Amino acid sequence: xxxxxxxxxxxxxxxxxxxxxxxxxxxxxxxxxxxxxxxxxxxxxxxxxxxxxxxxxxxxxxxxxxxxxxxxxxxxxxxxxxxxxxxxxxxxxxxxxxxxxxxxxxxxxxxxxxxxxxxxxxxxxxxxxxxxxxxxxxxxxxxxxxxxxxxxxxxxxxxxxxxxxxxxxxxxxxxxxxxxxxxxxxxxxxxxxxxxxxxxxxxxxxxxxxxxxxxxxxxxxxxxxxxxxxxxxxxxxxxxxxxxxxxxxxxxxxxxxxxxxxxxxxxxxxxxxxxxxxxxxxxxxxxxxxxxxxxxxxxxxxxxxxxxxxxxxxxxxxxxxxxxxxxxxxxxxxxxxxxxxxxxxxxxxxxxxxxxxxxxxxxxxxxxxxxxxxxxxxxxxxxxxxxxxxxxxxxxxxxxxxxxxxxxxxxxxxxxxxxxxxxxxxxxxxxxxxxxxxxxxxxxxxxxxxxxxxxxxxxxxxxxxxxxxxxxxxxxxxxxxxxxxxxxxxxxxxxxxxxxxxxxxxxxxxxxxxxxxxxxxxxxxxxxxxxxxxxxxxxxxxxxxxxxxxxxxxxxxxxxxxxxxxxxxxxxxxxxxxxxxxxxxxxxxxxxxxxxxxxxxxxxxxxxxxxxxxxxxxxxxxxxxxxxxxxxxxxxxxxxxxxxxxxxxxxxxxxx
Amino acid sequence: xxxxxxxxxxxxxxxxxxxxxxxxxxxxxxxxxxxxxxxxxxxxxxxxxxxxxxxxxxxxxxxxxxxxxxxxxxxxxxxxxxxxxxxxxxxxxxxxxxxxxxxxxxxxxxxxxxxxxxxxxxxxxxxxxxxxxxxxxxxxxxxxxxxxxxxxxxxxxxxxxxxxxxxxxxxxxxxxxxxxxxxxxxxxxxxxxxxxxxxxxxxxxxxxxxxxxxxxxxxxxxxxxxxxxxxxxxxxxxxxxxxxxxxxxxxxxx
Ligand SMILES: Cc1cc2nc3c(=O)[nH]c(=O)nc-3n(C[C@H](O)[C@H](O)[C@H](O)COP(=O)(O)OP(=O)(O)OC[C@H]3O[C@@H](n4cnc5c(N)ncnc54)[C@H](O)[C@@H]3O)c2cc1C
Ligand code: SF4
Ligand code: SF4
Ligand code: FES
Numbered sequence: 039x040x041x042x043x044x045x046x047x048x049x050x051x052x053x054x055x056x057x058x059x060x061x062x063x064x065x066x067x068x069x070x071x072x073x074x075x076x077x078x079x080x081x082x083x084x085x086x087x088x089x090x091x092x093x094x095x096x097x098x099x100x101x102x103x104x105x106x107x108x109x110x111x112x113x114x115x116x117x118x119x120x121x122x123x124x125x126x127x128x129x130x131x132x133x134x135x136x137x138x139x140x141x142x143x144x145x146x147x148x149x150x151x152x153x154x155x156x157x158x159x160x161x162x163x164x165x166x167x168x169x170x171x172x173x174x175x176x177x178x179x180x181x182x183x184x185x186x187x188x189x190x191x192x193x194x195x196x197x198x199x200x201x202x203x204x205x206x207x208x209x210x211x212x213x214x215x216x217x218x219x220x221x222x223x224x225x226x227x228x229x230x231x232x233x234x235x236x237x238x239x240x241x242x243x244x245x246x247x248x249x250x251x252x253x254x255x256x257x258x259x260x261x262x263x264x265x266x267x268x269x270x271x272x273x274x275x276x277x278x279x280x281x282x283x284x285x286x287x288x289x290x291x292x293x294x295x296x297x298x299x300x301x302x303x304x305x306x307x308x309x310x311x312x313x314x315x316x317x318x319x320x321x322x323x324x325x326x327x328x329x330x331x332x333x334x335x336x337x338x339x340x341x342x343x344x345x346x347x348x349x350x351x352x353x354x355x356x357x358x359x360x361x362x363x364x365x366x367x368x369x370x371x372x373x374x375x376x377x378x379x380x381x382x383x384x385x386x387x388x389x390x391x392x393x394x395x396x397x398x399x400x401x402x403x404x405x406x407x408x409x410x411x412x413x414x415x416x417x418x419x420x421x422x423x424x425x426x427x428x429x430x431x432x433x434x435x436x437x438x439x440x441x442x443x444x445x446x447x448x449x450x451x452x453x454x455x456x457x458x459x460x461x462x463x464x465x466x467x468x469x470x471x472x473x474x475x476x477x478x479x480x481x482x483x484x485x486x487x488x489x490x491x492x493x494x495x496x497x498x499x500x501x502x503x504x505x506x507x508x509x510x511x512x513x514x515x516x517x518x519x520x521x522x523x524x525x526x527x528x529x530x531x532x533x534x535x536x537x538x539x540x541x542x543x544x545x546x547x548x549x550x551x552x553x554x555x556x557x558x559x560x561x562x563x564x565x566x567x568x569x570x571x572x573x574x575x576x577x578x579x580x581x582x583x584x585x586x587x588x589x590x591x592x593x594x595x596x597x598x599x600x601x602x603x604x605x606x607x608x609x610x611x612x613x614x615x616x617x618x619x620x621x622x623x624x625x626x627x628x629x630x631x632x633x634x635x636x637x638x639x640x641x642x643x644x645x646x647x648x649x650x651x652x653x654x655x656x657x658x659x660x661x662x663x664x665x666x667x668x669x670x671x672x673x674x675x676x677x678x679x680x681x682x683x684x685x686x687x688x689x690x691x692x693x694x
Numbered sequence: 695x696x697x698x699x700x701x702x703x704x705x706x707x708x709x710x711x712x713x714x715x716x717x718x719x720x721x722x723x724x725x726x727x728x729x730x731x732x733x734x735x736x737x738x739x740x741x742x743x744x745x746x747x748x749x750x751x752x753x754x755x756x757x758x759x760x761x762x763x764x765x766x767x768x769x770x771x772x773x774x775x776x777x778x779x780x781x782x783x784x785x786x787x788x789x790x791x792x793x794x795x796x797x798x799x800x801x802x803x804x805x806x807x808x809x810x811x812x813x814x815x816x817x818x819x820x821x822x823x824x825x826x827x828x829x830x831x832x833x834x835x836x837x838x839x840x841x842x843x844x845x846x847x848x849x850x851x852x853x854x855x856x857x858x859x860x861x862x863x864x865x866x867x868x869x870x871x872x873x874x875x876x877x878x879x880x881x882x883x884x885x886x887x888x889x890x891x892x893x894x895x896x897x898x899x900x901x902x903x904x905x906x907x908x909x910x911x912x913x914x915x916x917x918x919x920x921x922x923x924x925x926x927x928x929x930x931x932x933x934x935x936x937x938x939x940x941x942x943x944x945x946x947x948x
Pocket of ligand 4: 761762763765773784
């Protein structure tokens, strides 16, 4: 029996996991990162467009601050987010980006003077201030009031991840690569670490730790077409689910990005539209202004994706052998801009489509992109169901995104939540001593070994790839952008049947060491369980909120549904998840529910909304001489680790 | 303006039979020996080597090993030797090969994990530790994060990004004649990172410090400037210019 002991065990070497590891290591904790792949290859590297932080240095960001960022984030979430967490986030984002600047990210910087930009398909000249010279600049992104998305050309995730991993290397943090966590070790209400399968040797290893952090990214690959990397299979969420104790939050909240290329689903960044690109239909007509006259192509992602789908349903899509698509036109931005600021996009178009976006339109359509749901945590990042289990990044439902995350807010979340939760993880390690009987560890190892032995012993049965493909197709066809009760019920029934068939998977290749088929045989049943949490959550939620859009229940229903879905898999033999709900308390909100500003306002309001609105107004009115920080504090109190509490300086306004 | 999807950029027409000759060898299996095995795949429109290899694995040979993560030419996982040249397999269209015959070998110069999978991760971590691929500055950890960030020349930031685009795929290492002869030779990916940090105003290392890192035959003086690196770097990084620059800087120190 091989057992590795450590203080802080971090599952996942993407931006979020590495930042937690850095925090706990800096606090003197022995720290190990586990990853399927070398850390620098994590999916974080694929983020192109940028990171939101309200630095307000660029002229188009003037007047930006935490409050504006908070407002955009809450609205973007369709009031589904946790407002204390959104506050923790907006206050820390400027610090996170400045930290990354010292660690080496070559953020694009401000050149003072005139520069030409494209706004609403027209070239306009803006003038950057002299005093902002050399500070971090920002571009426009969907659903934001200010230009707030900081970037390095369109390789933002890459430069962030390289800086982060290099910092981890400097701190001598070991990353155990090609290791797959396949279950959590837990007893009672305590998590003790994880069982890991070495993907090269096939060996099972137990990692025992004071704190275990799941930072395994999203679950996009339960869908047939996704912008996500092929390893984004949601295993972190799945192993938490399988404990029966740690709930997953809002699994039905799945984002579709408007512009992935057809047919392969590789993303072209929102920066394309942020920088001035437009969407066109079969007639070459720019249709978004008809639907969203105000924000047009830069409405929130969920809105643009739905509008595109609506437009294609009207017969305005461009037919292709792979189904209809629309065009993304960035030709107006010109060669120089595209080759400098959108060069990954250019490379992708050249290699995968054989076109040049400087002169050609790009075939795109909405594609699965981001998982708002994940391992539910408290604001300190800890699971409400298991002590010592933490989660951060896309794999978590810390819940600053609610039902729709804004572009640029995700890599920001990874760095920010990593900083914050990392401190709480270190606190936990300092305060905890664990002693764990070897029999417990052995029990978990044996269970996994038995599972593998059973798979190897079976001589005939189900092909794992067929099961996976069937699941992905169900999710795509029946749990996609537009949803309705009948199709969701079909999806649930079909997924349930698939899960049953998983009891009979055959592994043709019997090699005990590296064995891709076995890896899939272990993952696919878990992915189907996740798919069931998504489909069941979507079926139960009889309203439309953010990315969850029910054609049979088109209104946002705060009265009955201002709550977060919690999914549990209570018993190993259950066929379906158990859903529970957690209310969002309007009376504690700094920003009570309102109209998001897209389409018609058909919200069914909660009775508390008016009460809280009046209360907020009264509190604000009672403090005529207070500044925005004092008013904020009076409306909503939130906690942060001491070292992250300070106000943020901005050029021209100081700490105001 | 285009009026059709042009993924079928080849003219071979779909349905062509492709022949993949793949080096098979699993060092984990006692008694296994390296051998070439041929698999046939029917070409589909827009097919990449990523798609073809998955099809082989799912339908014909479940034990076949290879590495893909982003499948979009971004993460650097999928370097392999494709008809004699190291390249990223995920963004290589099968249509590129008129003969329909594609030979795949694992990248040489790296530890073999199995079949087409090699341990670039271990290599790159060691390279990073060797050159200290992080900002060396007392400021990096002590700066007050509430104050304005340190200003930076916008041109310099852009120039650093140009060199920071390396995806650590290892193609340059596999294409390097010197690396094949000298095991300890740092190689082009290392030089590119050195050049990147050398250029960065936030990094306080002097040329003397850098000389300690690359000022010998395992460093920049060992390079024979045959430029296998430049010719095979999928990110088109400016190896020739940067190696020449580093060499000049190091000569000055010497
Ligand atoms: C194409 C694309 C572009 C994007 N662009 C932007 C953008 O411009 N701005 C923005 O804000 N967001 C963007 N996003 C979203 C953002 O990139 C991700 O949400 C974020 O990077 C996720 O980071 P993470 O650290 O949570 O997870 P990841 O970076 O996905 O890392 C997950 C880690 O977990 C490990 N892992 C997974 N399962 C296991 C297991 N079972 N055992 C051990 N290890 C495991 C993996 O090896 C990996 O190291 C983009 C996403 C995509 C798909
Ligand atoms: S320098 Fe080029 S070839 Fe070498 S590892 Fe980096 S990207 Fe790959
Ligand atoms: S130029 Fe130098 S580093 Fe590049 S391939 Fe030749 S010997 Fe190797
Ligand atoms: S799989 Fe990421 S570069 Fe090929």
